[in-house]
Amino acid sequence: FKSICVADRPIITPFSFPTDLSEGASVQVFCAISKGTLPVYFTWLKDGKTLRETRAKITTTDKFSVVQIDAVAPVDVGNYTCFAKNLQGTDSHSVMLEVRAPPRWLREPSDVSALLGSQAVLSCQVAGYPAPKVTWSRITDGEPPVRLENSQSLTAAGDGTLVLREVSLPDRGTYLCEANNGVGGAITNRVRLLLNGKESNT
Incomplete structure (x- = not known):
């Protein structure tokens, strides 16, 4: 008798940026998976382009990835997308960052x-x-x-x-x-x- 191991593609738990963010505030968002066979690889895009760590700090583990911005500014406004990928497939979630x-x-x-x-x-x-x-x-x-x-x-x-x-x-x-x-x-x-x-x- 052989046990069957079912592999799952990643499923991202929906997340969002706080609303009413004022210029100079710090902010972070967690992109975490609720299921998915490890290893899972995370990547971030801003407005369709790879998010560079010039203003944002990215911390990633095997089950989640965090984007942190210490002092948000108008230049940070945009659409942020988290991708989670493994051998079984990919999931993504996009959120808008607005800065007052x-x-x-x-x-x-x-x-x-x-x-x-x-x-x-x-x-x-x-x-x-x-x-x-x-x-x-x-x-x-x-x-x-x-x-x-x-x-x-x-x-x-x-x-x-x-x-x-x-x-x-x-x-x-x-x-x-x-x-x-x-x-x-x-x-x-x-x-x-x-x-x-x-x-x-x-």
Whole structure:
């Protein structure tokens, strides 16, 4: 009488990254098998490419593999896939890592000079996660900022630009760009619209 040994392919226990991870936090995930004939070999991919240990530390045993990142940053955002393989087959599991990061300037806003009747584009380029919402306001001395909404004469685009289609004298002055995504505090910057290179009095 001979005993029969049934060999099984690996089965990965589902796992996930913690939610609401903020920039600078440490994180680790375990990719473990619930069954599978040893030896089992583990590999990790990030966005379809081999995960390199430049930012992530990988620790592997015969039944599980751990990815650890000491201080997560926006560069770590992506899709992480664990593969478990033995002679009988392969299993995989993918999870998304998202990092909450406060708004930051990609490019500091600068003053814009325009000719009367021409189009003027004021730019407010920011990054962060979730994607920051950019709002524009008009500033007049002694008055609270006035929020600008889309109209026939101007468009506040989703990419952070403010487009004034035909610049007139009342358009010159100071504009306030504000970016906020609920992580940390909002960031603001002032942009002056000058006409013919002349500084506004407002």
